[in-house]
Amino acid sequence: xxxxxxxxxxxxGVSIATVSKVISGKGKISKKRREQILKxxxxxxxxxxxxxxxxxxxxxxxxxxxxxxISNPFFAEIARAIEDQAHQSGYSIIICSTDNKDERVERxxxxxEQKSVDGIIIGTxxxxxxxxxxxxxxxxxxxxxxxxxxxxxxxTVVSDDYIGGILAAQHLAELGHRRFAxxxxxxxxxxxxERIRGFKQGLSDMNIPFDDKNIVICDYRxxxxxxxxxxxxxxxxxxxxxxxxxxxLAIGAIQAAKQLGIKVPDALSIVGFDDTILASVTDxxxxxxxxxxxxxxxxxxxxxxxxxxxxxxxxxxxxLRPELIIRQSTQHAKR
Amino acid sequence: xxxxxxxxxxxxGVSIATVSKVISGKGKISKKRREQILKxxxxxxxxxxxxxxxxxxxxxxxxxxxxxxISNPFFAEIARAIEDQAHQSGYSIIICSTDNKDERVERxxxxxEQKSVDGIIIGTxxxxxxxxxxxxxxxxxxxxxxxxxxxxxxxTVVSDDYIGGILAAQHLAELGHRRFAxxxxxxxxxxxxERIRGFKQGLSDMNIPFDDKNIVICDYRxxxxxxxxxxxxxxxxxxxxxxxxxxxLAIGAIQAAKQLGIKVPDALSIVGFDDTILASVTDxxxxxxxxxxxxxxxxxxxxxxxxxxxxxxxxxxxxLRPELIIRQSTQHAKR
DNA sequence: TTGAAAGCGCTAACAA
DNA sequence: TTGTTAGCGCTTTCAA
Numbered sequence: 104x105x106x107x108x109x110x111x112x113x114x115x116g117v118s119i120a121t122v123s124k125v126i127s128g129k130g131k132i133s134k135k136r137r138e139q140i141l142k143x144x145x146x147x148x149x150x151x152x153x154x155x156x157x158x159x160x161x162x163x164x165x166x167x168x169x170x171x172x173i174s175n176p177f178f179a180e181i182a183r184a185i186e187d188q189a190h191q192s193g194y195s196i197i198i199c200s201t202d203n204k205d206e207r208v209e210r211x212x213x214x215x216e217q218k219s220v221d222g223i224i225i226g227t228x229x230x231x232x233x234x235x236x237x238x239x240x241x242x243x244x245x246x247x248x249x250x251x252x253x254x255x256x257x258x259t260v261v262s263d264d265y266i267g268g269i270l271a272a273q274h275l276a277e278l279g280h281r282r283f284a285x286x287x288x289x290x291x292x293x294x295x296x297e298r299i300r301g302f303k304q305g306l307s308d309m310n311i312p313f314d315d316k317n318i319v320i321c322d323y324r325x326x327x328x329x330x331x332x333x334x335x336x337x338x339x340x341x342x343x344x345x346x347x348x349x350x351x352l353a354i355g356a357i358q359a360a361k362q363l364g365i366k367v368p369d370a371l372s373i374v375g376f377d378d379t380i381l382a383s384v385t386d387x388x389x390x391x392x393x394x395x396x397x398x399x400x401x402x403x404x405x406x407x408x409x410x411x412x413x414x415x416x417x418x419x420x421x422x423l424r425p426e427l428i429i430r431q432s433t434q435h436a437k438r
Numbered sequence: 439x440x441x442x443x444x445x446x447x448x449x450x451g452v453s454i455a456t457v458s459k460v461i462s463g464k465g466k467i468s469k470k471r472r473e474q475i476l477k478x479x480x481x482x483x484x485x486x487x488x489x490x491x492x493x494x495x496x497x498x499x500x501x502x503x504x505x506x507x508i509s510n511p512f513f514a515e516i517a518r519a520i521e522d523q524a525h526q527s528g529y530s531i532i533i534c535s536t537d538n539k540d541e542r543v544e545r546x547x548x549x550x551e552q553k554s555v556d557g558i559i560i561g562t563x564x565x566x567x568x569x570x571x572x573x574x575x576x577x578x579x580x581x582x583x584x585x586x587x588x589x590x591x592x593x594t595v596v597s598d599d600y601i602g603g604i605l606a607a608q609h610l611a612e613l614g615h616r617r618f619a620x621x622x623x624x625x626x627x628x629x630x631x632e633r634i635r636g637f638k639q640g641l642s643d644m645n646i647p648f649d650d651k652n653i654v655i656c657d658y659r660x661x662x663x664x665x666x667x668x669x670x671x672x673x674x675x676x677x678x679x680x681x682x683x684x685x686x687l688a689i690g691a692i693q694a695a696k697q698l699g700i701k702v703p704d705a706l707s708i709v710g711f712d713d714t715i716l717a718s719v720t721d722x723x724x725x726x727x728x729x730x731x732x733x734x735x736x737x738x739x740x741x742x743x744x745x746x747x748x749x750x751x752x753x754x755x756x757x758l759r760p761e762l763i764i765r766q767s768t769q770h771a772k773r
Numbered sequence: 774t775t776g777a778a779a780g781c782g783c784t785a786a787c788a789a
Numbered sequence: 790t791t792g793t794t795a796g797c798g799c800t801t802t803c804a805a
Contacts, residue, residue: 105576107798118776123800130801131774148576153552154498155798157489158781165532165553173521176715179514183507186535195532195549197500200521214530217488218500241440241483325715354719380511380660384689386721442782453792458784465785466790490782493797776805781798788793 106147114143126151157219166407167215167223169199169208171323175351176379177396181226181248184400192408194221201227203289203323209234216243222407224248228292244410248403249394251293251420258406260399260421264294267392267425268301268346269308271374274390274427275344276309279436280372283313284335284342286352288323295348298376298392302346317342321352328355329362336363336371343436344372350381353389357432368434378428388430395423441482449478461486492554501742502550502558504534504543506658510686511714512731516561516583519735527743529556536562538624538658544569551578557742559583563627579745583738584729586628586755593741595734595756599629602727602760603636603681604643606709609725609762610679611644614771615707618648619670619677621687623658630683633711637681652677656687663690664697671698671706678771679707685716688724692767703769713763723765730758 108126112119117136124130125140132140143149157163168185170178186196197220199211208229215223222244229235232254238245239255246258275283285302287295299318306313321331332345332355347353353375360367367373367387375382378393402421409416443461447454452471459465460475467475478484492498503520505513521531532555534546543564550558557579564570567589573580574590581593610618620637622630634653641648656666667680667690682688688710695702702708702722710717713728737756744751 105798109798119799120776120778120801121774124775127800133774136774150548150552152493152554152798154489154492154554155781156800158487158493158783158798159800160781161800163489163553172518173508174511174515174518174715176509176511176514179511180509182533183509183535186508186533190545193549195534195553197530198517198521198533199530200518210525213485214528217485218498218530219487219489325719357719380509381716381719384660384692384716384720386719386723388721440782444782454783455785455792455794456790459791462784468790471790487782490797491784493782493799494784495797496784774805777803779800779802781800783797784795786793786795789791 106149111143111149115140162221163219164193165195165220167197167220170226171203172200173198176381177377180396181400184397185404188401188404203228205230224403246403246406256418258418260402262394262423262425264297265301268298269305270427271346272302272305280344282342284317284345286319287348298348325351325355328352329358332356332359346374348376350375350377350379354385368432372433387432390430390433391428393426393428441484446478446482446484450475497556498554499528500530500555502532502555505561506538507535508533511716512712515731516735519732520739523736523739538563540565556746559738581738581741591753593753595737597729597758597760599632600636603633604640605762606681607637607640615679617677619652619680621654622683633683660686660690663687664693667691667694681709683711685710685712685714689720703767707768722767725765725768726763728761728763
């Protein structure tokens, strides 16, 4: 059997209360006792059961991470950043890939609740706000990362999508482009909306017209991006530049262009968003708007911990500035 | 407070045992009672506490996944495959990125033990076998994926690295290459050793000589691959083809070649291993040995579950055949 | 400085 | 078919 607190208490000839005290470091224990008990715990290879400890009202030191898909490099990088920060404080992360499906979100949340996680970091779209409200009702602390919900008072860390959009527009406009298209994932995702809003604002700041019919919506997978871009690029009024709301879509766009024999960046400039590892290895390497993924992850975890400690803290929304990374998928517009 | 089994029992005017029975579906309960109780659980939004249930000897429905780095697309894809399979059976996955450091492995394992996970899937290198033996001692079920240890009787799923190596060698040799180099991560990783062994075997099958001094060892990151390949490519006896033990290193090699003005595949062919999403987006797209990642993940989870159910099962080693995916980073050797 | 005992929410005999 | 009760391993008063 697994060794329990009773085993070490018996070995040491003390009560379990005493052992418990040396484990937690609380309460006064004579130095001699403490060392003796520590030694015995060592010998018996004693590992206190978090399960039991959690049952008596302590924390589980486990948090849930809801994201669309862990195999999407952007979220994998987010996960790593969070994991590292969490690990330092002894927390573990349960990954939950939702595919952006509300039903999966609900299923996972209920699972996490049953497992009494200390909190949840949400980085996935949730259409039905009620799902999140339920978290509030049950007072399960949660924060949002890379997604947000204005309807909720919740700690949030995002990158400034609006500015990101502007950055992309400026870059492209400065290169002389005038005919644009936008490839975006589901508009229900507020960050996509903001990126588009920023992009359009950037254009309008420079008095460049843009027609919303040049916005194409698709799923967030490479394959989807390729398919949508493929259609897009068959218009008679072909764009000379495409702004893609994430790197995956941008890669799809590059592939579509290749398929159609359209040279990137010679005949078509493409800008992505995120700057995951993918952006640096595409053909051509992708000009993209870089999110400070590492910082975002760490801040999100810290916000969550603040919440656990002090549930009455004033909610904050941390907005990190993205940055334009120029690689080789953009170039001067031909005339 | 959170609603407990007592709350629903009181509401229903029955004992907690009865409620417990309808939750687990065991025991005979009259249909009427059952429905009444179900309704009340619904109303009260009752979620049974897995913590409490785990404490009385049931499972936690949580498993640990040890991998080098979740932000490495190969492992992220493995994780997703496992997660999907696990989720179907109500299991959650705790991710543990070890960076291949034994100390991190130990730390994580002890954390997982404290959390009473039902089992562990190990996909990371572990130098000190004792660490794994300790898992056996404590009868924590575990299986290995994409790594193995001949010293241990443990269920394992790997792709056939040896065959993968042969496939790469054959492909390159058929293209007329004769001067090779190998870029590998740490040789302590058995899969790298096997890939190299297969590659050398493939060459020797075709009577092509290969000198071990052309094997370069480096860390598993792109940057490391770039650095090592950079040095490698400065030999007077430059290779015309490089076999890289994973896609990340292959990407590094491509970058190094670019830096040195060596055209891929014109002047240098490169073969990777894994076939993650990265391989399809590099410049040029990477010829690589594809591992059946999805199948591997699912099989690994299934093996683990078998272990939980029936700890006396005969250990098995499942070897999945990899496949050569020809893209554009390889071509006929110039003469 | 130490220990006895209650109780966290649940399961599983065993009784009724 | 339903209920009583004894734990699971731990933390935490409260007493000693």
